Amino acid sequence: MQGWLTGERLKCAVGRGLTGERLKRAARWPGRAGLLIAAVPLLLALLGPLIAGDAGPRTASFTLGGGHWLGTDFVGRDVWRQILLGGQSVVLVALAATALAYAIAVPLGLAAALTHRAWLEELLMRPLDVLLAIPSLLLILLVAAVFSPGAAGLALLVALVNIPDAARIVRAAASEAAARPAVEALRMQGETWWRTAVGYVGRSALRTFAADAGVRLTGVLYLVATAAFLGVGVEPDAADWAVMVDRNRTGLFVQPWAVVVPALLIVALSMGGNLFFDALLEREDGENRKPPRPHPKPFRQYFRYFRYFRYLRYFPRHTKEGRR
């Protein structure tokens, strides 16, 4: 529980003279509110396709009422059904792109952090520095001008754009862990590279990776939704919240629901996600955790003391001898 009250949060709380339960509550609310806000669009995106049902007959475009709870869209489809179907692509493409970016950035960053050869580190990281300055949406549009990337292509593109920054963060977190004496000890014991890199350094930095991946996910979500709004990686009449906002804009005066509801869902998803993941990141930053042991202690060793159990009754815990 104290984990919520660290770093910047703790400083704020102490500055206000808060103590005890009130302090904990004040520090915790943005993350919880975020989870609550993001839950609605997330549930709609994941469960929506299961309850969407069959497509009804198409009617006139941009109508209100007539058995359609939220009216009809620009080609006369039921807006509520489109909303149920339209979250999946946004969320899945964003998740896939984040996972893909990390799948490439983690080995890259770990290799750069653990190598003893300066030229190799330069070779791995310098090209990424060079790429960092190029605007991300520009790169996506550039490719879209020549190819017509589908959903998988969009995920790949967004992942590529995110690799330089992710690799830098992985390298920073990993080199902090790689500088510990434990790594030197592992090396001198002749442990394999795999065991040192993955078993110790990777494991130490795992929580930093996870927190960064969360924040990165909201950035990726932004790019995926914006690209879809601009018509990259989606069919022009796809069931996708961003595409719905774009295509139904022409009927905004007649039928605002077809635009406002998907826009609200995207806003809620990104707002809530950012609040939640930032709370996780803050918790991660503030905590002064013990680094993991280089070798996990064998469980067996705890049984060594069993034979002394019978003496416990002579030294009950609250006495001086018992406490020793």
Add this chain to the structure above:
Amino acid sequence: MTGGVVGDSVGTAEALGAAEVVPSRTARARSVPAALLRSWLARRVLLGVAQTAAVVLLVFALTEALPGDAAVALAGDQPDPARIAAIRTELGLDRPAAERFADWVLGLLHGDLGTSLASGRPVATYLADGFGPTLLLAALTVVLLVPAGVGLGVLAARRAGSLADRLVSSATLAVYAVPEFALGVLLVTLFALRLGWLPPTAVGFGGDLLAHPAVLVLPVLVLLSRPVCSISRLVRAGMIDALRSPYVRQATRYGLSTARVRYLHALPNALAPAAQQLARTVDWLLCGVIVVEALFVIPGLGTVLMNAVAERDVPVVQGLAVVFGVIAVVLNLGADLVARRLAPRAGVAA
């Protein structure tokens, strides 16, 4: 009594070290050896040059050197091999890629961005057409961004943990990640449709946006939304750290006014990371301009780019991408130099 004496002696002891603790601007700049500064400068400029080269190379590689070239894209509805071959010869795509690249780069060096496939007009005229509205939007945004971001950051940092701080921090954190198009559409629905205060799009106002300031309110507001959040959060964090530092405490003990301590001593240190972020937000601003121009139908560079993408007019896309990319590289370089000037001790990239 004794307490007072002890306090005084502590104060004197710290005052002795005060020359180190509150260095003047010039002393700080001089404390970095000149040779080190020069080599850092040389490395940073070299990185900028490499980045520019990478932009040019990447733009060419992505649009021309990969399979599935412009000819196939242009043929579009009639993927007839003879027609594709004809287009290819016409565009000179049958020459080796290295030769075309050399030609294109030579043209770029002379300021020749090529000619449009769709209309045959030089790409430079497209740039000239769309430049005005985009520059207006970007300039207005940056001019408003700095006072808004710094003001919000300082407001929040004045008393960390106060109601104002919590409101500003939560709001900036929440808005930070919201895509511009979703926010923009909601603002249009509220202010243009419900309340009728502002026009929903720039349609019907022509290119002369400055004569109708009401048109610009919503686009600039939407463009500001993300950068303001990132800058105010950075200023707040930097300010809180600076206000807790020994030199600020020392300056307060000297009896300097709160305003002077806050704005002349603490704020410059808080601005260094913000100056760098200002350049990073150029990336967002370029993305934002494209989206905002599409959303509010403003005839700027973003609209030109989106039209070119839709028509698969590769030379126009290339030209715009090079211009956008080089602007981003130059602004990043400038921001690193400014950040280095404001806080020379902080390790700046490269």
